[in-house]
Amino acid sequence: MATVGTEQRGARRRRGTGARVLMAALLAAGLAAGCTTPNGPRDDGRGSPDESPTRPGGQDVPPVLAVKVDNAPAARPQTGVDAADVVYAEQVEGGSSRLIAVYATELPESVGPVRSARESDLELLRQFDRPVLAYSGAQSKLMPLIERAPLEAVTPESEPGAYTRGADRSAPHNLYLRPERLMDDPPGEAALTTGFRFGRPPADGEPRNELTVRYPAARFTFTWSGARDRWLVSMDGAPALTTEGERLAPATVVVQYVTVRRSGFRDFLGNNTPYTETVGSGKATVLRGGRAYEANWKRPAAEDGTSFSTGSGEAMNFARGQVWVVYAKTP
Incomplete structure (x- = not known):
């Protein structure tokens, strides 16, 4: 299984420095073309150009951070979900729900509660080109699939220093990730290879x-x-x-x-x-x-x-x- 050890964190930080230079160039080019960034002017539907963030071909853009977030009533309110660029909601066992929060333009101080991964998460996250997936636990039969998947798995066992336990809730609803212990900076909008487009709404609706x-x-x-x-x-x-x-x-x-x-x-x-x-x-x-x-x-x-x-x-x-x-x- 790929983990985020000391050597890998150092490599990611070096990549992050290059990515900041890259993103500065991308943002400058975007501003010159009159487009906005996620933290820029809000699209009010009255003239913002159509745009689709894409990963520049052949360039080393750091991966997004995806966190599997508990959504049981005992886990609410969650921490850090409001800072995610994309939130996916999916059905799990017993007809209940769970969330995947994806971070590219902002890293909150804490995210959680963090819970276990599912098989369909691996297909969903393939679009992000080797993302970092933070989760806690998975079925033993699923572990070989996670190990073979093109992602970096970060668990409390592989990276204990990145996780903390809250004192105000009981386990398993009290495990939180500290993203800054995994990466120095957010990877930037270029890592959001979702296929989503942003711009003016259609005429109907x-x-x-x-x-x-x-x-x-x-x-x-x-x-x-x-x-x-x-x-x-x-x-x-x-x-x-x-x-x-x-x-x-x-x-x-x-x-x-x-x-x-x-x-x-x-x-x-x-x-x-x-x-x-x-x-x-x-x-x-x-x-x-x-x-x-x-x-x-x-x-x-x-x-x-x-x-x-x-x-x-x-x-x-x-x-x-x-x-x-x-x-x-x-x-």
Whole structure:
């Protein structure tokens, strides 16, 4: 299994220095072309150019940090989720849910609670070109797959200095990652090889104030806030908050309809672990700016990002800011 030991951390820091120079050049070129960055002007739909962050070919861009985050009621409020560029929500055993938070433009002080990995995470994360995956625990039969996957696995066993235990909760809901103990700086927008595009919204779309996604034992509700220009997140009927008491509020929400099938794995209670297929094509609902857009998604191979288009074939642009992708079973 690939771990992040002292020698590797040193190499990553050296790569990080080169990446900062690279990102400075990319940002300068982007500003010269009139485009924005994730922390730049908010896309208000009135003239921002279409753009799709891509990894420059052949250049050494540091990897994103992906963290498997607990979403049981006892784990809330979570720490650091609001700083993620992308948050993926997926169904796990017993019909409950879990999150994957992906960081490229900002590294929070702490992220968690950190929980175990699943088989479908490996396919989902292939698009990021050897990401760092922070998780705690996995089934013994899954470990060989993780070891062979093109990622750097960081666990409390491989990198104990990167994790801490909170005193205000009981295990397993009290394990937190300290990202700065893994990397000095965020890798930058070029590491976000998701295939997402940011820019002006399509001309169509229906006014929508709220949308709920239901799993067998969990649900997500997104409510539009015109005052904040964001979608306020609720989970299982309660507001989803940061540890500071603020609402989690992405700029764009994607409900991506996928195949969710049985895998070859079960939990200790005998519940089958669902496998969420993220390669292929299908339908999606995209929420941005108080409107809902019916879209098509396509991801030809695991190494590819996911592209979204309208029914007429126009590229489906997202609003600048955090993106939530909620995987829902195709009706």
